[in-house]
Amino acid sequence: MTLERFPPLPAHGAPGRRRLPFSPWHLFLAPVAAVMLVPLVWMVIVSLETEQQAQSFPPVLIPSGLHFSNYPAAWNAEPFANFFLNSALYAGAAMIGNLVFCSLAGYAFARIRFFGSNVLFVVFLATLMVPFQVLLIPTFLIVKDMGLIDSVGGLIMPNLCSAFGVFMLRQFFRTLPIELEEAARIDGTSRLGILVKIVLPLSMPALATLGIIQFVWSWNDFLWPLIIINTTTHAPIQLGLTTLQGAHNTQWNLVMAGTVMSLIPMLALFLLAQRWFIRSVAFTGIK
Amino acid sequence: MPGVTLEAVRKEFPGGTVAVDDLTLEVADGEFMILVGPSGCGKTTALRMIAGLETPSAGTIRIGERVVNDVPARDRDIAMVFQNYALYPHMTVRRNLAYPLRQRRVAKAEIARRVNEVAEMLGVETLLERRPAQLSGGQRQRVAMGRALVREPAVFLLDEPLSNLDAKLRVYTRASLKRLHARLGVTTIYVTHDQVEAMTLGHRIAVLADGRLQQLGAPQEVYDRPANAFVAGFIGSPPMNLLRGRAQGGRIETGGMSFERPGVGDRDVIVGVRPETLSPARDGLPALEFRVDVVEPLGDEVIVHGSVAAARAQTAALAGSDSDTQTGALALDDEGAGRSEAIARLDPLDRPTEGTTIRLGVDPADIHLFDPDSGTAIR
Numbered sequence: 001m002t003l004e005r006f007p008p009l010p011a012h013g014a015p016g017r018r019r020l021p022f023s024p025w026h027l028f029l030a031p032v033a034a035v036m037l038v039p040l041v042w043m044v045i046v047s048l049e050t051e052q053q054a055q056s057f058p059p060v061l062i063p064s065g066l067h068f069s070n071y072p073a074a075w076n077a078e079p080f081a082n083f084f085l086n087s088a089l090y091a092g093a094a095m096i097g098n099l100v101f102c103s104l105a106g107y108a109f110a111r112i113r114f115f116g117s118n119v120l121f122v123v124f125l126a127t128l129m130v131p132f133q134v135l136l137i138p139t140f141l142i143v144k145d146m147g148l149i150d151s152v153g154g155l156i157m158p159n160l161c162s163a164f165g166v167f168m169l170r171q172f173f174r175t176l177p178i179e180l181e182e183a184a185r186i187d188g189t190s191r192l193g194i195l196v197k198i199v200l201p202l203s204m205p206a207l208a209t210l211g212i213i214q215f216v217w218s219w220n221d222f223l224w225p226l227i228i229i230n231t232t233t234h235a236p237i238q239l240g241l242t243t244l245q246g247a248h249n250t251q252w253n254l255v256m257a258g259t260v261m262s263l264i265p266m267l268a269l270f271l272l273a274q275r276w277f278i279r280s281v282a283f284t285g286i287k
Numbered sequence: 288m289p290g291v292t293l294e295a296v297r298k299e300f301p302g303g304t305v306a307v308d309d310l311t312l313e314v315a316d317g318e319f320m321i322l323v324g325p326s327g328c329g330k331t332t333a334l335r336m337i338a339g340l341e342t343p344s345a346g347t348i349r350i351g352e353r354v355v356n357d358v359p360a361r362d363r364d365i366a367m368v369f370q371n372y373a374l375y376p377h378m379t380v381r382r383n384l385a386y387p388l389r390q391r392r393v394a395k396a397e398i399a400r401r402v403n404e405v406a407e408m409l410g411v412e413t414l415l416e417r418r419p420a421q422l423s424g425g426q427r428q429r430v431a432m433g434r435a436l437v438r439e440p441a442v443f444l445l446d447e448p449l450s451n452l453d454a455k456l457r458v459y460t461r462a463s464l465k466r467l468h469a470r471l472g473v474t475t476i477y478v479t480h481d482q483v484e485a486m487t488l489g490h491r492i493a494v495l496a497d498g499r500l501q502q503l504g505a506p507q508e509v510y511d512r513p514a515n516a517f518v519a520g521f522i523g524s525p526p527m528n529l530l531r532g533r534a535q536g537g538r539i540e541t542g543g544m545s546f547e548r549p550g551v552g553d554r555d556v557i558v559g560v561r562p563e564t565l566s567p568a569r570d571g572l573p574a575l576e577f578r579v580d581v582v583e584p585l586g587d588e589v590i591v592h593g594s595v596a597a598a599r600a601q602t603a604a605l606a607g608s609d610s611d612t613q614t615g616a617l618a619l620d621d622e623g624a625g626r627s628e629a630i631a632r633l634d635p636l637d638r639p640t641e642g643t644t645i646r647l648g649v650d651p652a653d654i655h656l657f658d659p660d661s662g663t664a665i666r
Contacts, residue, residue: 179373188361188390201377
């Protein structure tokens with residue numbers, strides 16, 4: 001019995017075609033990436049132009065000089081320090097609140113059999129389908145009754161827990177082997193102890209995902225702050241930027257400078273947590 | 288050291304599945320009791336009920352004199368080793384071993400002493416700073432045992448602890464377990480589907496099928512005097528050949544052979560012949576015509592797979608059991624007559640040739656009879 005001799009494999013790609021130094025997919029992806037980058041690059045360019053150049057049409061894409069003075073000008077034009085602080089408080093508290101409350105609720109739905117748990121979970125999921133615009137007025141009335149209008153507390157309160165977070169953590173907790181929890185039960189751990197000592201330490205990817213998603217969402221939130229914040233110094237960054245836009249005249253170069261400044265924390269967070277971020281997004285798909 | 292008693296224990300899951308039905312069992316102080324049976328027979332459910340991870344639907348479970356039906360798992364003074372070990376992945380071996388003691392607020396010095404003692408006993412003292420992911424299967428298994436041992440519990444519960452180990456390690460660990468039990472003398476309940484483990488490890492074995500206890504006894508007794516056709520076919524490797532036969536006028540006939548067995552009456556019977564009781568036919572012994580199909584040499588013996596001219600036994604009792612090994616269907620030969628598969632264990636010197644037909648004899652005293660409807664042994 002002789003072994004079949006297989007023909008030699010062709011070079012990468014169909015036989016007869018010259019090898020490209022990059023994947024053919026890049027021919028499609030590169031233009032798409034460029035299109036996505038254009039607004040961001042334009043924003044940075046405008047933030048370094050003079051007011052005249054920023055307002056001219058057709059747009060000036062190569063500024064005469066780099067006017068970094070726009071940045072301190074924007075900072076001083078409006079209370080940017082307050083804006084950043086308010087955003088940090090809002091996003092930070094919402095993130096921590098979500099992590100705490102969604103863990104508790106997610107674990108209850110995942111592991112505790114209580115009367116009506118299935119119905120309740122379906123109701124939770126159903127709320128995800130309700131658009132925020134429908135909830136806007138009732139939420140406003142509740143926050144008003146709590147006396148939290150025009151405060152960072154009013155921003156934080158409705159965002160301390162989310163149905164999405166509960167759902168995501170419930171699904172993740174269910175992928176953990178239940179034997180770990182049973183072993184901990186036999187070893188003398190209480191329910192809450194099992195959550196804190198066993199389940200949460202093993203759920204870091206899911207918790208990081210939820211934390212990042214909630215932080216970024218809260219940082220970028222515009223509509224809810226617009227509704228309840230009246231005083232400029234109580235505004236978070238996205239709302240604060242709009243104060244640079246006047247009724248008759250807008251200094252676009254300053255607006256863009258302010259916007260670039262508001263992006264920096266998110267960019268820093270992304271670069272620091274990049275490994276976590278990508279792994280986290282992938283996790284929600286795979287697990 | 289208390290024993291464990293189950294009285295008429297039943298477990299019914301929502302949806303109607305009855306996992307354990309009317310199980311009554313007593314495990315004596317310091318005894319090594321094996322619960323053995325095919326997948327789905329209820330042995331793991333019974334173990335989990337003893338552990339406190341499942342609540343019985345009916346019946347009483349006692350540890351020592353205390354009824355523990357409503358006692359939470361942590362207060363039952365038991366320790367369990369899970370099939371996949373359930374080691375805490377985010378803790379080092381040392382912390383895994385110390386965990387149960389820290390939960391019980393044992394003094395730090397005492398925790399350190401016990402952890403080191405157990406680690407040495409099990410040979411894992413060099414692995415204490417590693418995480419479970421950095422351990423081999425055998426090492427993980429030992430750490431899981433260690434985590435149970437540090438508790439110094441009244442009862443050990445082991446759920447198929449050897450099933451994830453490779454064959455060689457399994458043999459070695461079996462002996463280690465037996466030595467450990469001899470040294471510590473803790474009441475142990477061990478669940479397995481492997482009847483070799485059951486035979487070698489237990490003081491007594493409880494054979495379960497479909498949630499019911501089939502037979503309880505010492506391994507040799509269960510092997511020599513199986514209570515029913517299920518136990519007969521389950522205990523013993525290779526499994527007992529179970530053939531349909533006919534009792535008439537004080538004689539039993541099956542597969543072309545005939546032998547005397549008075550007191551059975553005139554009826555259909557199941558004839559059970561263990562592969563190891565078959566040997567090349569001699570004068571005076573009843574013999575089966577055995578058509579050789581596959582020969583497996585094992586060095587010290589030869590396993591011969593073939594067929595005999597008798598239908599395979601099928602009873603209601605056997606129908607629900609592990610049907611992978613009960614091939615069930617009749618293998619038709621060229622002439623179209625009913626034959627069924629059979630297995631024999633022979634000396635290598637008697638090794639037959641594939642495709643030939645040989646005559647294998649058996650001592651009538653070694654032949655078992657069972658009722659075709661209930662499966663119960665006929666003595």
